[in-house]
Amino acid sequence: MLIEFAIVGVCIIGLFAMLGLVLIMMERKVSARMQLRLGPNRVGPGGMFQTTADTLKLIVKEGMTPDGADKFLFNVAPFIVMIVAMVIMAPLMFAKGLQIWDVNIGILFVAAVSSVSVIGVLMAGWASNNKYSLLGAMRSGAQIVSYELSAGFAILVIVILTGDLKISSIVDGQVNGWWIFKGHLPVWIAFVIFMIAVTAETNRAPFDLAEAESELTAGFHTEYSGMKFALFFLAEYANIFVVCAIGATLFLGGWQPLHFGTGTKFNEIMDYIPSSVWFMGKTFFLIFVIMWFRWTFPRLRIDQLLNLEWKYLLPISMFNILLATLMAIMGWHF
Numbered sequence: 001m002l003i004e005f006a007i008v009g010v011c012i013i014g015l016f017a018m019l020g021l022v023l024i025m026m027e028r029k030v031s032a033r034m035q036l037r038l039g040p041n042r043v044g045p046g047g048m049f050q051t052t053a054d055t056l057k058l059i060v061k062e063g064m065t066p067d068g069a070d071k072f073l074f075n076v077a078p079f080i081v082m083i084v085a086m087v088i089m090a091p092l093m094f095a096k097g098l099q100i101w102d103v104n105i106g107i108l109f110v111a112a113v114s115s116v117s118v119i120g121v122l123m124a125g126w127a128s129n130n131k132y133s134l135l136g137a138m139r140s141g142a143q144i145v146s147y148e149l150s151a152g153f154a155i156l157v158i159v160i161l162t163g164d165l166k167i168s169s170i171v172d173g174q175v176n177g178w179w180i181f182k183g184h185l186p187v188w189i190a191f192v193i194f195m196i197a198v199t200a201e202t203n204r205a206p207f208d209l210a211e212a213e214s215e216l217t218a219g220f221h222t223e224y225s226g227m228k229f230a231l232f233f234l235a236e237y238a239n240i241f242v243v244c245a246i247g248a249t250l251f252l253g254g255w256q257p258l259h260f261g262t263g264t265k266f267n268e269i270m271d272y273i274p275s276s277v278w279f280m281g282k283t284f285f286l287i288f289v290i291m292w293f294r295w296t297f298p299r300l301r302i303d304q305l306l307n308l309e310w311k312y313l314l315p316i317s318m319f320n321i322l323l324a325t326l327m328a329i330m331g332w333h334f
Helices: 002-034 050-060 071-088 106-114 117-127 131-162 167-172 184-201 226-251 265-272 275-294 302-330
Strands: 093-095
Touching: 002 050, 002 071, 002 226, 002 275, 050 226, 071 106, 071 117, 071 226, 093 167, 093 275, 106 131, 106 167, 106 226, 117 131, 117 226, 131 167, 131 184, 131 226, 131 302, 167 226, 184 226, 184 275, 184 302, 226 275
Parallel strands: none
Antiparallel strands: none
């Protein structure tokens, strides 16, 4: 049993390392194309080894601890943020039969554990003994706690329609069609709200007020350097992958292939594509959408950010829950 745990742990750490390299390069290339430039193009073919070079630089860089900082909390904070992102991976279904832990409250587990990351962010800001870091951490805390409500309500819509919290059951319930197609208006509303909310929860633009360089110099990780800064940076991209994987699982069928009708030639062709390719393809599509947001919308002010959640998204989410409940009771979905 211990050997199995160790193997799974090594695989998850390896996956996170690869995700960091791939997603950072993807971010740079996507932003470059949207701004009509090339992006990294020097280190390796097409610049593909640029992120590897940056990682090596951060590994050999000295980690500084500011005077007056709470050394224990300052050093622990990046590990808490990283560990939370790793733990959320446990119930995700990467392919047919490929799941670390098929717990019967899978989606509730994900929602509960993901909220712990804000503790690491607040810890980092407070322990740094820097007013900019503390202000960035407080902004991030308010932002994450606020938008968790809308993200939770969006998830709840799928739970109501599926009638189960188990992630494998949610995926199996989409064998005859993804919820985005068969769930009608409530699922479309939930999907849009979910994408907005998780973009805010991961502190991504246009909701990156916690790291607003023009105001806070870098936000809650201003005082971090070397590998500790790299952990925060890696955790951000790992969280993007996790929330997009959850979105793909709930709304886009997880590893389920795209089917139209029953017994058609198109469906047979789609079944030849491996389930892991379907899952990763959907996840990276949603990651691309979140990156697209960054280069499309201007950054919001903190009051605009909170108004969007409390005055618009939350009331719409609450109404959408009632609509989804009515639809589930009446059996109006396909």
